[in-house]
Amino acid sequence: MSPRSGDAERVDFLGVGQHFTTGGVRVDALSGVDLSVQPGEFVTIAGPSGCGKTTLLRLLAGFQQPSAGEVRVGGRRVLGPGPDRGVVFQAPNLFPWLTVAGNVELGPRLRGVGRARRREEAARYLELVALGEFARHRPYQLSGGMQQRCQIARVLANEPSIVLMDEPFGALDALTRERLQGELLEIWRATGQTILFITHSVEEAVFLGSRVLVMSPRPGRIVLDEPAVFADPAGTRAPIEAIRSLPAFVELADRVRAAITEEQVSA
Numbered sequence: 001m002s003p004r005s006g007d008a009e010r011v012d013f014l015g016v017g018q019h020f021t022t023g024g025v026r027v028d029a030l031s032g033v034d035l036s037v038q039p040g041e042f043v044t045i046a047g048p049s050g051c052g053k054t055t056l057l058r059l060l061a062g063f064q065q066p067s068a069g070e071v072r073v074g075g076r077r078v079l080g081p082g083p084d085r086g087v088v089f090q091a092p093n094l095f096p097w098l099t100v101a102g103n104v105e106l107g108p109r110l111r112g113v114g115r116a117r118r119r120e121e122a123a124r125y126l127e128l129v130a131l132g133e134f135a136r137h138r139p140y141q142l143s144g145g146m147q148q149r150c151q152i153a154r155v156l157a158n159e160p161s162i163v164l165m166d167e168p169f170g171a172l173d174a175l176t177r178e179r180l181q182g183e184l185l186e187i188w189r190a191t192g193q194t195i196l197f198i199t200h201s202v203e204e205a206v207f208l209g210s211r212v213l214v215m216s217p218r219p220g221r222i223v224l225d226e227p228a229v230f231a232d233p234a235g236t237r238a239p240i241e242a243i244r245s246l247p248a249f250v251e252l253a254d255r256v257r258a259a260i261t262e263e264q265v266s267a
C-alpha cells in the first residue's frame with residue numbers, strides 16, 4: 001500500500017450553506033460553514049442529531065451541490081463524485097451476488113486494473129481488515145462487523161486520498177467497534193489519507209481524531225474545533241481503554257460533551 005499523503009489534497013468549505021424545501025417547508029441544514037482540512041488530517045465530527053453532519057459529507061462527496069458557498073478539493077470546486085473521495089456509509093452496502101473479494105475488486109475492475117493486479121490488491125486490503133480467509137464468502141455469510149470491514153476494504157481498494165466515513169461503526173457491538181477503531185488508525189498511519197469521520201460517540205471522536213469538530217444544531221455551524229493527539233501518527237498504539245483515563249483525554253472529552261450539550265440547550 002503506497003503512502004498517499006503526497007496525493008491528498010486540501011479540502012475547503014467556503015461559506016457553505018445548505019437548505020432543503022420539502023412540501024413548502026424550508027429546512028436550513030447548514031449555514032456559514034468555513035472549514036479547511038489539510039492533507040493527512042483525521043477529522044472527527046460530532047454534534048446533535050440532525051445538525052447537518054451527513055449533509056457536510058455529502059457535499060464533499062459531491063452527491064449534492066450547496067445552496068450557498070463552495071466546497072473545494074485541491075482548490076477546485078467539487079461538482080460531483082470522484083475517485084479521489086471514497087465514502088463509507090453506516091450500513092454496509094455490499095453487492096450480494098459478488099463474493100467478498102469480488103466486492104473489493106469491483107472498483108479496481110471498473111478502473112480497468114488488470115485481473116492479476118486487482119486480485120492482489122483485493123487480497124491486500126482484505127488482509128488489512130482481517131478478512132483474508134473470507135475472500136470467497138458471500139456477504140450474507142458474514143457478520144455485520146465483517147460486512148462493515150469489507151465495505152471499508154472496498155472503499156480503500158479504490159485508493160481515495162480522502163475517505164469520508166458516516167458513523168461507520170455506529171451499528172457494531174463494543175468489542176468489534178474497538179477492534180475496527182484500532183485497524184482504522186493503523187490504516188490511516190500507513191496511508192496518510194485524509195479522513196472525515198462522523199460519530200455520535202464523544203470518546204470515539206476524541207480517540208480517533210487528530211482534530212475534533214463539534215457542530216451546532218440546525219442550521220449546523222462549527223462551534224468547536226480542537227486538535228487531539230491521542231491518535232497521532234507518532235503516538236503510542238495504546239487501545240482506547242488505556243487512553244480514556246488519561247487526564248488530557250478526559251479534559252478534551254468533557255469539553256466536546258459540553259459543546260454538544262450547550263448547543264442543544266441554547267437551540
Ligand SMILES: Nc1ncnc2c1ncn2[C@@H]1O[C@H](COP(=O)(O)OP(=O)(O)OP(=O)(O)O)[C@@H](O)[C@H]1O
Nearest residue numbers: 020021022027029048049050051052053054055056
Ligand atoms: N435530501 C434532503 N431533503 C430534505 N431534508 C433533508 C435532506 N437531507 C437532509 N435533510 C435535513 O437536513 C437536516 C440535517 O440532516 P443531516 O442528515 O445532515 O443531519 P445529521 O447531523 O447527519 O443527523 P444524524 O446525526 O441524525 O444522522 C435534517 O433536518 C434533515 O431532515
